[in-house]
Amino acid sequence: MVAIDADTHIDTAPRNFLNCETGLWSWLTTHDHKRIGILYAIGITFFFFLGGAAATLIRLHLVTPNGAVLDAETYNKAFTFHGVVMVWFFLIPSIPATLGNFLLPLMIGARDVAFPKLNLASWYLYIIGGLFTICALLMGGVDTGWTFYTPFSTMFSNSNVFLVIVGVFVTGFSTIFTGLNFIVTIHNLRMPGMKWFKLPLFVWAMYAVSIVMVLATPVLAMTLALIGLERGLGVGVFDPALGGDPLLFQHLFWFYSHPAVYIMILPAMGVVSEIIPCFAKRDIFGYRFMVYALVAIAVIGFLVWGHHMFVAGMSVYAGLVFSILSFLVAVPSAIKVFNWTATLHKGAITFEAPMLYALGFVGLFMLGGLTGLMLAAPALDVPLHDTYFVIAHFHYVMVGGSVMAYLGGIHYWWPKITGKLYNEALAKFSAILMFCGFNLTFFPQYVLGYEGMPRRYAHYAPQFQVLNVLSSAGASILALSYLLPLAYLGWSLFRGAAAGNNPWDARGLEWQTTSPPPTENFFKPPVVQDAYAYDQPAP
Amino acid sequence: MNASVNEIESLRDRGLLEKQFDDPVQQREAATLGMWVFLSTEILFFGVLFASYTICRILYPHGFAYASRETDFLLGTIETGVLLTSSSLIALGVRAIKLDQRALAAWLLAGTAALGVTFLVMHGFEYHKEWTEHLIPGLNFARGGPYARAIELFFCLYYFITGFHSLHVLAGVCVIGGLAIRVARGAFGPERFTTLELAALYWHLVDIVWIFVYPLIYLVGRAG
Amino acid sequence: MNTLAREVRGAHEQERKDPGSHITPVWHYLAVLATLLALLTLSAISALFPLGYWNTIVNLMISVIKTLLVMLFFMHETEARTLTRTTSALGFVWLAILIGIMLTDFLARSIVPPPW
Numbered sequence: 001m002v003a004i005d006a007d008t009h010i011d012t013a014p015r016n017f018l019n020c021e022t023g024l025w026s027w028l029t030t031h032d033h034k035r036i037g038i039l040y041a042i043g044i045t046f047f048f049f050l051g052g053a054a055a056t057l058i059r060l061h062l063v064t065p066n067g068a069v070l071d072a073e074t075y076n077k078a079f080t081f082h083g084v085v086m087v088w089f090f091l092i093p094s095i096p097a098t099l100g101n102f103l104l105p106l107m108i109g110a111r112d113v114a115f116p117k118l119n120l121a122s123w124y125l126y127i128i129g130g131l132f133t134i135c136a137l138l139m140g141g142v143d144t145g146w147t148f149y150t151p152f153s154t155m156f157s158n159s160n161v162f163l164v165i166v167g168v169f170v171t172g173f174s175t176i177f178t179g180l181n182f183i184v185t186i187h188n189l190r191m192p193g194m195k196w197f198k199l200p201l202f203v204w205a206m207y208a209v210s211i212v213m214v215l216a217t218p219v220l221a222m223t224l225a226l227i228g229l230e231r232g233l234g235v236g237v238f239d240p241a242l243g244g245d246p247l248l249f250q251h252l253f254w255f256y257s258h259p260a261v262y263i264m265i266l267p268a269m270g271v272v273s274e275i276i277p278c279f280a281k282r283d284i285f286g287y288r289f290m291v292y293a294l295v296a297i298a299v300i301g302f303l304v305w306g307h308h309m310f311v312a313g314m315s316v317y318a319g320l321v322f323s324i325l326s327f328l329v330a331v332p333s334a335i336k337v338f339n340w341t342a343t344l345h346k347g348a349i350t351f352e353a354p355m356l357y358a359l360g361f362v363g364l365f366m367l368g369g370l371t372g373l374m375l376a377a378p379a380l381d382v383p384l385h386d387t388y389f390v391i392a393h394f395h396y397v398m399v400g401g402s403v404m405a406y407l408g409g410i411h412y413w414w415p416k417i418t419g420k421l422y423n424e425a426l427a428k429f430s431a432i433l434m435f436c437g438f439n440l441t442f443f444p445q446y447v448l449g450y451e452g453m454p455r456r457y458a459h460y461a462p463q464f465q466v467l468n469v470l471s472s473a474g475a476s477i478l479a480l481s482y483l484l485p486l487a488y489l490g491w492s493l494f495r496g497a498a499a500g501n502n503p504w505d506a507r508g509l510e511w512q513t514t515s516p517p518p519t520e521n522f523f524k525p526p527v528v529q530d531a532y533a534y535d536q537p538a539p
Numbered sequence: 540m541n542a543s544v545n546e547i548e549s550l551r552d553r554g555l556l557e558k559q560f561d562d563p564v565q566q567r568e569a570a571t572l573g574m575w576v577f578l579s580t581e582i583l584f585f586g587v588l589f590a591s592y593t594i595c596r597i598l599y600p601h602g603f604a605y606a607s608r609e610t611d612f613l614l615g616t617i618e619t620g621v622l623l624t625s626s627s628l629i630a631l632g633v634r635a636i637k638l639d640q641r642a643l644a645a646w647l648l649a650g651t652a653a654l655g656v657t658f659l660v661m662h663g664f665e666y667h668k669e670w671t672e673h674l675i676p677g678l679n680f681a682r683g684g685p686y687a688r689a690i691e692l693f694f695c696l697y698y699f700i701t702g703f704h705s706l707h708v709l710a711g712v713c714v715i716g717g718l719a720i721r722v723a724r725g726a727f728g729p730e731r732f733t734t735l736e737l738a739a740l741y742w743h744l745v746d747i748v749w750i751f752v753y754p755l756i757y758l759v760g761r762a763g
Numbered sequence: 764m765n766t767l768a769r770e771v772r773g774a775h776e777q778e779r780k781d782p783g784s785h786i787t788p789v790w791h792y793l794a795v796l797a798t799l800l801a802l803l804t805l806s807a808i809s810a811l812f813p814l815g816y817w818n819t820i821v822n823l824m825i826s827v828i829k830t831l832l833v834m835l836f837f838m839h840e841t842e843a844r845t846l847t848r849t850t851s852a853l854g855f856v857w858l859a860i861l862i863g864i865m866l867t868d869f870l871a872r873s874i875v876p877p878p879w
Contacts, residue, residue, distance in 0.1 A: 579854030
């Protein structure tokens with residue numbers, strides 16, 4: 001029996017969650033939150049590249065104004081597929097279902113989540129929903145846009161709307177059950193001594209995002225069901241010809257979909273709040289305000305949905321209310337950016353790959369957030385709505401923000417999850433390449449939008465071509481930077497050096513167990529310190 | 540309740556305490572909180588239909604009053620009474636199992652399921668009547684006059700709301716009926732009743748949804 | 764790990780009440796049922812009187828009272844911890860937000876005539 005202590009290295013392992021049971025069946029029937037996190041990681045990586053393939057088609061097509069690659073209807077299907085897959089099958093589950101599932105019980109000192117079987121069921125729902133969506137693709141796709149606006153989606157579209165709606169409906173319940181699981185886990189399973197204000201900000205972010213998931217997603221589920229019913233029966237409440245109101249659909253849809261974008265960003269903020277203190281070797285600046293900001297973003301994020309509808313025919317007075325609230329939600333986001341920056345001040349900063357991703361997040365999220373403020377002003381939104389300015393804005397926060405944070409988190413916790421170290425030089429190169437490729441892809445789109453290029457058009461005016469070519473060139477660099485991690489992370493699984501328990505000298509309960517952890521998470525009870533106790537030695 | 544180490548191990552061995560929980564109270568609190576979170580999602584799920592109803596009624600106040608008079612006042616009222624009674628039965632049933640009165644608990648749960656079936660049957664009669672009166676949008680709707688659109692919208696919402704609600708009632712009936720059989724076979728007792736409590740919470744929510752459906756569908760414009 | 768955590772937890776929470784252990788008397792449930800059925804009769808009868816918009820207000824108020832009765836007594840919210848009560852309220856509050864803010868649109872629209 002090998003003696004286990006804080007410095008135990010795993011080369012040929014004492015038992016851990018990866019080697020305790022082998023075989024596909026043991027993975028498909030697991031109740032272990034760590035294995036379920038990995039199952040999700042495989043799923044979302046697959047969907048990321050599927051959605052990325054659609055994006056590749058789009059950017060290839062947009063190299064020329066008259067589009068030589070796709071016809072108009074197929075172009076509509078391409079951007080719809082890109083949106084549906086990236087939003088529901090990649091971004092929303094990405095950090096919560098992979099890193100959240102893996103880390104949450106570890107970070108609070110628990111043995112598993114509150115409802116392990118429900119956790120596995122969530123993964124199956126996610127996969128089944130994904131299969132429905134792939135089915136829709138194979139049968140010809142959907143051309144409504146990921147926003148399914150009525151009456152086009154209910155009355156006039158000739159594509160496989162119903163299949164996609166079923167897919168998203170089913171996956172929605174995966175989200176709801178994950179959120180439910182996390183809320184109960186955080187309330188009930190914290191180990192003794194792990195008080196609320198000692199929790200890492202990643203846990204607080206999981207808590208905030210779970211509340212959003214649980215309160216927003218049911219609204220989407222019913223709204224999609226209503227589209228299905230209206231499409232199937234030819235009657236409903238969204239069709240103006242029958243006395244209904246298409247704006248009713250937009251209100252209901254955006255009541256979910258705006259909080260959905262906070263589902264995408266809150267976990268990313270949680271990841272960044274773990275990485276920056278570690279590589280600046282300082283306690284996070286303003287921990288309590290970081291907590292309050294997370295909760296404030298989650299709550300206020302529910303009140304701003306109408307800013308997607310300023311030009312849809314909504315009442316001007318409602319527009320006023322939504323605009324003010326949208327400006328308000330920027331305040332807690334800004335507080336977080338200030339606090340991350342202040343954490344860096346006088347820190348002993350090192351630039352490992354996770355830190356590069358986290359710093360990239362802070363800058364790109366800030367740019368995306370500022371342009372969001374511009375769109376929140378109705379006067380500016382009138383010319384900018386439905387242009388590439390909006391596309392650039394949300395890609396800055398979602399891709400420059402969430403995806404970078406997700407990759408940063410993957411790199412940061414990779415040694416803990418796999419027990420291996422990846423090639424640091426390649427990882428740094430990849431991160432910098434991503435930053436450059438991203439900006440080349442999406443910054444020109446701000447200019448394009450400002451100059452008036454509309455979104456979701458298969459053809460554009462010739463004067464926009466130069467910027468479109470730049471954007472597509474950037475996209476090819478970005479694509480390479482996403483493929484590189486697949487290569488060197490995959491390589492590390494077979495040839496990587498052993499990681500040890502705490503290769504980054506980080507704080508947090510997950511670093512007090514072995515890499516990879518055992519099935520029950522801890523061989524001996526971890527020691528609870530204050531969060532981000534970088535002024536004290538690691539226990 | 541402070542169980543000793545031996546009691547905890549005994550509970551784990553008998554399958555009464557899952558490995559992620561430290562003691563039965565923690566497990567029960569987690570289960571209850573989890574169910575309440577799920578019920579909140581159900582409130583928002585049905586809430587979309589109530590929100591749509593609110594907007595459409597504001598757009599067509601007189602049309603909705605006219606359409607509501609076409610629903611069956613008596614059946615709707617009796618259905619509400621049936622559901623309220625079934626709620627009290629299952630509450631009493633959970634109480635009985637905590638007191639180890641298994642036979643009584645089984646009958647009370649069976650009674651709840653039976654009342655649920657009664658509700659569905661009565662609702663079936665309502666739907667049949669509306670079919671004969673050509674009030675089913677998309678299938679055989681045939682009303683004219685100034686309020687035709689509003690009536691069609693009203694009945695659209697009526698079928699959506701009562702349809703989703705009836706599906707939930709059916710699911711509840713199946714689960715509670717199954718639990719009644721398992722109670723009779725001794726699967727539950729004072730140490731093991733959390734599943735029944737959770738099922739009861741679900742059934743009460745189904746009842747609460749109907750408590751709001753009733754006045755909004757059946758009682759609009761009755762005085763006119 | 765099991766025993767250490769449990770003993771420490773036990774020491775911290777000696778007096779923690781177990782909401783599941785409370786037994787409500789039978790007559791409580793029957794009294795609540797009687798009240799619910801009485802309220803149902805009241806709403807049905809009041810609907811037959813022409814009170815204008817007060818019909819809707821009275822009926823919805825009765826629904827709210829019925830819901831509170833079911834939640835407090837049948838769903839044991841009187842014995843539940845604060846967290847449970849907050850969770851149960853949250854769904855209703857969020858629905859109120861959805862409907863309330865949507866109404867700021869639907870009630871405040873003005874018809875803008877075309878300029879020609």
